[in-house]
């Protein structure tokens with residue numbers, strides 16, 4: 793994988809791109825950039841492992857349904873995260889050409905990346921990168937989603953067999969998929985790449 797070419801491809805699409813050697817450096821960077829803001833965060837093992845809730849909530853108002861405030865419900869946190877200054881998400885796959893693939897069950901993460909914030913950060917380890925869009929979609933469906941189904945203990949075929957069977961049951965976690973070709977209009981978007989394997 794040629795990270796420099798990928799950076800160029802993302803920049804050509806209109807993204808700001810930052811690259812870090814470690815998750816700690818990326819977390820420091822984000823912590824310094826996001827201050828005094830209303831921040832929404834979508835479900836992300838990457839961002840959770842980086843401790844972004846703890847870091848950012850020390851000097852921002854952060855809404856994340858993985859870290860509820862006292863008395864807050866999951867649905868209230870998801871709704872509150874939908875608008876505000878900043879939104880953070882990881883990705884389920886990204887092509888070297890810069891196409892970003894995400895899958896969602898409740899839709900809050902996809903919606904949060906598409907509208908309602910003046911700045912969006914996609915934060916990802918290099919394990920999310922694939923040569924083509926088709927490969928990035930394949931990663932989202934056959935690696936990220938089954939791992940998430942396992943993490944959540946879903947009654948889905950992928951939870952047991954590790955690949956997608958396009959199930960139709962109540963526990964299906966892949967209910968929509970976005971392919972983002974460029975930053976959404978009016979929404980500055982930055983891709984933060986970490987030269988490590990991070991998240992699912």
Ligand code: SF4
Pocket residue numbers: 933934937938941948949950951955956957958959960963964965966
């Ligand atoms: S569609 Fe069903 S089987 Fe496929 S990854 Fe999603 S939850 Fe698993």
